[in-house]
Amino acid sequence: MGIWFHKEEQLFQIITPNTEYCIQIADQRYVGHVYYGKRLEDPRCGYLLRTGEQPFTPSVNQREKGMFMDNFPFEYPTYGVGDYRESCLNVRTKKGYRGCELAYEDYRILENKPGLPGLPATFGKGQTLEIRCKDSVIGLAVILRYSIFDDSDAIIRSVSLENESQQPLYVEKVLSACLDMDAEEFELLTLNGSWARERCMERSPLSYGKHGVSSVRGESSHQEHPFLAVMERRGDQDRGQVYAMNFVYSGNFLAQAEKSQFNSLRMVMGIHPEGFEWVLEPGGCFTAPEIVCVYSNQGLGGMSHIFHDLYRNHLIRSPYLHTKRPVLINNWEATYFDFDSDKLLSIAKEAKKSGIEMLVMDDGWFGHRNHDDSSLGDWQVNEEKLKGGLKSLVDNVRAEGLLFGIWFEPEMISPDSKLYNDHPDWAFQLPGREGTLSRAQYVLDLSRQEVVDYAYESVASILRSADISYVKWDMNRQLSDVGSLYLDSTRQGECFHRYVLGVYQLQERLLQEFPDLLLENCSGGGARFDPGMLYYSPQIWCSDDMDPVERLTIQEGTALIYPLGTIGAHVCDCPNHTTGRTTPFATRGHVALAGTFGYELDITRISKEDREQIPGQIQLYHKYQPLIREGDYYRIGSWRETNRYDCWQVVSKDQKEALITYVQVLAEPNYHSRKLYLKGLNPQAEYRLEIEDKDALEKKSAQGKGYAACLLQLDGQVYSGRLLMQGGLLVQRMDGDFQSLLFHLVQNS
Numbered sequence: 001m002g003i004w005f006h007k008e009e010q011l012f013q014i015i016t017p018n019t020e021y022c023i024q025i026a027d028q029r030y031v032g033h034v035y036y037g038k039r040l041e042d043p044r045c046g047y048l049l050r051t052g053e054q055p056f057t058p059s060v061n062q063r064e065k066g067m068f069m070d071n072f073p074f075e076y077p078t079y080g081v082g083d084y085r086e087s088c089l090n091v092r093t094k095k096g097y098r099g100c101e102l103a104y105e106d107y108r109i110l111e112n113k114p115g116l117p118g119l120p121a122t123f124g125k126g127q128t129l130e131i132r133c134k135d136s137v138i139g140l141a142v143i144l145r146y147s148i149f150d151d152s153d154a155i156i157r158s159v160s161l162e163n164e165s166q167q168p169l170y171v172e173k174v175l176s177a178c179l180d181m182d183a184e185e186f187e188l189l190t191l192n193g194s195w196a197r198e199r200c201m202e203r204s205p206l207s208y209g210k211h212g213v214s215s216v217r218g219e220s221s222h223q224e225h226p227f228l229a230v231m232e233r234r235g236d237q238d239r240g241q242v243y244a245m246n247f248v249y250s251g252n253f254l255a256q257a258e259k260s261q262f263n264s265l266r267m268v269m270g271i272h273p274e275g276f277e278w279v280l281e282p283g284g285c286f287t288a289p290e291i292v293c294v295y296s297n298q299g300l301g302g303m304s305h306i307f308h309d310l311y312r313n314h315l316i317r318s319p320y321l322h323t324k325r326p327v328l329i330n331n332w333e334a335t336y337f338d339f340d341s342d343k344l345l346s347i348a349k350e351a352k353k354s355g356i357e358m359l360v361m362d363d364g365w366f367g368h369r370n371h372d373d374s375s376l377g378d379w380q381v382n383e384e385k386l387k388g389g390l391k392s393l394v395d396n397v398r399a400e401g402l403l404f405g406i407w408f409e410p411e412m413i414s415p416d417s418k419l420y421n422d423h424p425d426w427a428f429q430l431p432g433r434e435g436t437l438s439r440a441q442y443v444l445d446l447s448r449q450e451v452v453d454y455a456y457e458s459v460a461s462i463l464r465s466a467d468i469s470y471v472k473w474d475m476n477r478q479l480s481d482v483g484s485l486y487l488d489s490t491r492q493g494e495c496f497h498r499y500v501l502g503v504y505q506l507q508e509r510l511l512q513e514f515p516d517l518l519l520e521n522c523s524g525g526g527a528r529f530d531p532g533m534l535y536y537s538p539q540i541w542c543s544d545d546m547d548p549v550e551r552l553t554i555q556e557g558t559a560l561i562y563p564l565g566t567i568g569a570h571v572c573d574c575p576n577h578t579t580g581r582t583t584p585f586a587t588r589g590h591v592a593l594a595g596t597f598g599y600e601l602d603i604t605r606i607s608k609e610d611r612e613q614i615p616g617q618i619q620l621y622h623k624y625q626p627l628i629r630e631g632d633y634y635r636i637g638s639w640r641e642t643n644r645y646d647c648w649q650v651v652s653k654d655q656k657e658a659l660i661t662y663v664q665v666l667a668e669p670n671y672h673s674r675k676l677y678l679k680g681l682n683p684q685a686e687y688r689l690e691i692e693d694k695d696a697l698e699k700k701s702a703q704g705k706g707y708a709a710c711l712l713q714l715d716g717q718v719y720s721g722r723l724l725m726q727g728g729l730l731v732q733r734m735d736g737d738f739q740s741l742l743f744h745l746v747q748n749s
């Protein structure tokens with residue numbers, strides 16, 4: 001474990017508990033990528049740069065530079081000097097010349113992990129390698145950063161640019177990381193979707209050319225995700241090599257893998273260059289956001305564990321990270337905009353009886369917002385709805401014994417608002433053009449400090465006015481017309497990034513002033529579920545689609561990278577408002593348990609049978625939340641692939657306990673049982689199996705359903721970990737679609 005420089009070999013070695021990353025300075029100039037993979041521990045590996053082969057560095061082999069540049073595995077490739085693959089850096093000079101070439105200058109190894117100014121960043125006890133390179137023609141210094149932590153196999157990369165010249169430099173492109181390697185038999189893995197179906201996993205062959213995902217929507221987006229992995233074609237959950245990158249950023253991104261003419265592979269990731277330009281004044285510095293790089297030779301499961309542990313141990317700062325979050329009830333799908341304080345109080349009263357711990361008042365409490373077409377920006381309480389004001393409502397809810405949470409959308413402005421009337425110039429806009437409305441709103445120009453200050457005070461003054469424990473911070477449209485009436489003409493290309501910096505500043509200030517606040521980020525469902533936002537909030541609303549069947553795919557894709565404790569998940573009413581599908585209440589509960597857990601329905605109006613299940617579900621939440629939040633997550637079966645069922649498992653770090661959630665999505669005719677091959681257990685240990693929610697099975701069994709009797713026989717059985725992993729757990733076919741089961745395993749002492 002650690003970072004070393006071997007002077008003779010001119011080789012940097014970055015070693016994590018199970019992986020190694022090697023960089024070599026070739027020809028005393030070029031920073032080359034030698035190796036990334038399982039630990040090698042042999043500094044003689046520099047030959048992997050193919051230094052003995054033609055073509056190699058121009059001065060050593062007297063080759064033309066052109067041959068070399070388009071072939072060499074660069075740590076940080078630049079534009080315009082002969083490498084025709086995707087570059088990471090493109091800078092224009094005052095005279096308008098583009099092109100950049102970096103030469104190695106020196107390095108330092110820091111015994112810490114520095115933060116990044118104004119940006120979210122991983123933190124903790126670690127080490128950092130900084131490689132300093134320079135383009136002396138234009139006077140630009142580039143610092144490549146690689147950080148590691150003692151307890152993680154992730155490598156964290158970032159890049160800073162420093163203008164050492166006397167002239168401004170115009171940065172047209174600055175990606176945060178590149179990984180050049182040989183193109184083995186790899187496939188590409190991405191997470192794609194749309195509103196209500198975010199982050200669905202997709203594997204595709206990696207053919208020649210450039211392939212990838214991106215966002216120019218001003219946020220990480222519903223559509224594509226700032227994550228990219230290449231994996232062995234035959235790899236799966238448990239086997240095969242995977243190289244993955246995840247961007248600790250919440251705005252535009254580019255993530256790309258490129259297979260080139262010489263069968264090499266280049267993975268890059270960073271801020272999308274489209275619409276981007278940053279003016280770097282003399283003496284100025286620009287830092288590009290972090291990339292988390294993960295290598296696993298234990299398939300996707302191994303990769304997920306590295307991401308989950310990294311984010312739990314080194315990214316999420318919230319004091320709630322390792323605590324049980326209050327079980328909340330949110331009124332959005334219960335009432336939409338049609339509520340008043342009496343209605344909210346009636347929900348609170350009923351919720352309390354069932355063991356719910358917090359009421360969250362969603363959209364519609366401010367200005368004259370009775371629909372989604374007004375009042376964003378006017379964060380004054382609508383006293384026609386909340387009679388006696390907000391404090392009175394909060395006090396009444398608190399008196400019922402519930403905590404209180406509230407919804408905001410601080411980054412937006414409705415044309416129908418007092419704010420827009422007073423400050424039409426505070427919206428992003430392109431002068432002379434009709435603004436592009438989306439959900440009847442414009443986006444505030446957060447590149448402007450006075451606008452950031454206004455947005456901050458809007459939220460903070462409400463929080464100061466009453467006893468509020470939780471904020472749902474929403475962002476319901478993507479950016480367009482990104483022009484600022486405030487920035488001058490040379491800086492319009494900074495708007496997108498300055499907007500994201502404005503959002504980060506807002507949330508940072510909020511957490512400083514209200515350190516006990518539980519913050520949940522949201523963006524029209526899960527359009528800004530990314531590591532950047534996790535730095536500020538320990539949980540993010542995963543999707544507006546709460547149909548448990550749809551959630552199987554959405555939560556599987558989300559849990560590929562993010563720990564279950566970060567995934568905002570609620571039990572909805574049926575028929576589901578997005579799909580119209582009706583599913584058993586128990587299944588809705590079991591699926592929501594694999595997240596933060598809560599309710600989003602009118603508890604005063606749902607059926608008695610459903611309501612009666614809530615206390616039991618909340619008991620399950622209290623029993624299993626620590627395990628779900630802190631344990632290792634394993635994917636056992638995927639509905640996407642099986643077309644029949646879905647199954648996941650969480651195992652405690654000490655392997656003494658496990659929870660298995662099984663969802664039979666479709667009832668199949670004429671089969672008896674299937675085997676679930678469990679994972680992550682101690683093969684030698686004996687586990688006692690317990691089935692949760694037995695009542696329903698007992699009723700079915702009493703009605704003569706043989707499958708229920710058979711399942712009940714599992715309850716109380718003791719099996720070895722080896723048997724459950726190698727032989728499998730036998731699960732009977734149940735009657736009906738969308739049935740689910742929870743199995744608890746506890747090691748026999």
Ligand code: GLA
Pocket residue numbers: 332362363372407474476522523524525526541543544
């Ligand atoms: C977004 C959120 C929803 C809800 C609405 C309110 O769509 O994702 O949960 O808060 O906004 O307008």
